[in-house]
Amino acid sequence: MTKEVKDFAQGESAAIVRDISAQGDWVPLIDWSSTFPGNRGVNRARRYELYDAPVGVRITIEEARKAGPIFAADQEWDGLGEMVPLCVWQHEEKYHLLYSSHPRVTGNPGLGDGHHLCYAVSEDGYNWTRPHLGQVEWEGSLANNIIANGPTGTPFEDPQAPPEERFKAIGQVGASFDPDTEERLDTQEAYKRWRRQEYEGAAYKGPRMTSRHWVEGWTSPDGIHWKSVGKLGDMSSDGGSAAQYDPETQSYFAYIRVGGMGRRATGLTRTNDFWHWPHAELCLFPDPQDPPDVSFYGCSYFRYPTNKNLHGAFVEIYHQVTDHNDAQIAFTRDMTHWYRPERRAIIPCGSSGSSDSGGARPWGGLFELPDGYWATMYRGHTSLHNYRESEPVIEREPGVLMLARWLPHRFCGIEAEVEGRFTIPSVKRRNNELHLNYRCQNGGYIACELIRGVPSRIHPDADPIPGYSFAESDLLTG
Template structure:
């Protein structure tokens, strides 16, 4: 839905959930962007969260002989929940003869034309996610030496993650990438990898940030890759699935650019689950400007996708001359800290996509649950949102919202006298898990029952999520 489009929307919560109840989301939390959660809404629109770029960006850069060109970087960042250590696998071009043979002074008058390139996977670690080390692993030879942080040579656009459901410890880490065909690698520690297994049945070009995740709803691994429509000269997002991470289905299109996008195309889309939804960090390549930014999409089933505010970046480009003026490529899997803060790592470059550019690894932040929410269509109007039936699973209702320049009230549908909106104490300020209170009444008597909640959003208030506690 466009940020400026005015409409009343009724979402199919009753048809999308058993018995008309909203999907049972983990952690007693419901995202307002989830269409299964909303029964009806008037005067409301979807709105992207506001990222804050790290002031110390860029976090690291191309500073090793085997980091000829970060290009799109295609980073994958994992934070170990027990140790707190951050691990990053990223994919530079280890070899790019155009870069290494063209002095910087000559690049102003010589167009970039790639030749003899080889991509690989490198590894970095951090204790705090801000200061990173590229350890000498001694695993893979480059230019006659193993004193480097390379873990694999050859994979293109590798999506890599730890599979905590895997029973075979030798296959704990899984890499999904393009080789001669689509293929995979397995590892016990994420550093030492077995020989590749071909996934030729996927039948995809795969020249993108390929990525994978486990979908409990599908009871399958889902892979996201790239397809192409040669007739319309469009890059497409493709989807494939597998029960065992070995036998995959033929990839099928799940998302492409809209007619209104003009010369923008869907270049890459790392996907990850969050609070009962699947989010896609959608990189849109503009062939007119030769630049890339990151948008947001979501899905309830990994098959049908909706973009949030098409054309509006979640992670936008910086000003001309900045480290991320040219291209932004979000890493797979944001890191969600214990306090709910969302860390969005991304590859960035200061030049255009098909030109000379310096590459960097960067960080942007979002507030808890802050990918997207609902707000009034105008600060001068009021939005009303009625949820699908949800089970009161705690003694108190909580909300996460930005309401410094507005307010939010809530009421239980059908209980006007005790828990109606008019008896609610307005929530103001930017809040996370703030308790909603009513004058002289509580939710305690409704414990275990299904209710519908009506929210009133005034001013510039934006509601991201609600839940129950206690």
């Protein structure tokens, strides 16, 4: 039996051919795994030289192309506040969107004021309507797009569930209690006690409050009509729950916000039984390469569109000193060990005066638009995270929903600012063509050369295939 080789090794084994068919038609250059690290060896002329080394190149992300706003928090029930995209899915040649609408907070900050789950629909992903659903009465009228009994987390489709449970969601639910009597407190009473506890410290002798959180679940046949199924987990899930069904393992998983790092971070929880969720284990967190004020507010998970074994996430970064939020991108091949190609926003805040100048916060995963772009929805706002009506005055416009877009496989790539070169490992030929997804700046170009295979460290110098040398290559531009 021939032993399967899953990756290239060092030394004499470097020339082993890699089978990349499981990665799909395109192999995204999101890390160094698809480049040969190079070596130094003694060539046929008995000289000790450098061969096939990646020189003058780096992995760099590509900032999103923005579109929108697609609509603003301009309905009466939106309260001029913010909107959070939760889920986009396609059905019957239409795009469907669930989002939560959060009226502007006027009091009791930090305890969570009222919000609504709402629905919108689109033919093309760019132009959306908010149909009247007739489910919830708002100031005496059912003419609104508010959904009754809506979940607090991110909905997902469960293909193996019975029809009445086709859509599911988990999310955090919490309340404030009197720790002595176990009485559940209303928001105003809880905030009054909390404020005094915070400011007066040990000198405060009045009735106290404590907050508790847990995870609940919801099910729906169509994503629009929901019912609560009660408590599913005894843990907090602040900052959003990116739950999914995994068809490969026929199980469920969720990325949720966890603590324990001195910073907000992300944990992973898995279960074979949707009705019971264990505590999440830490998997993605700020590290020493991050600025010291960075926290991870959320992890908007997506499976890479053309490779079931590659996973991505838009990581919402909270910059606590400047009080704004933007998003970086992260990848993993095992759902547990994550890395970020750069510590730079792939969805940055907009310039001063734009609808997303104070925050660009994606959620709800990735979807494809009719024009071929890959996209995610994000909420934009002009205010800063902790700002309320105070001095200095910050102009607060109603929140908006916007699109962040990329051409396929353009999340990141290998870049040379001036001259650079690299070699890909030897790969198993599937047909007689190789395609390159590239872009050159004005005056830039790419030249290619084909060799039989990456040579070993013992015999490092390889001749190009006749007719396919750099000198015979057509330069790629544009």
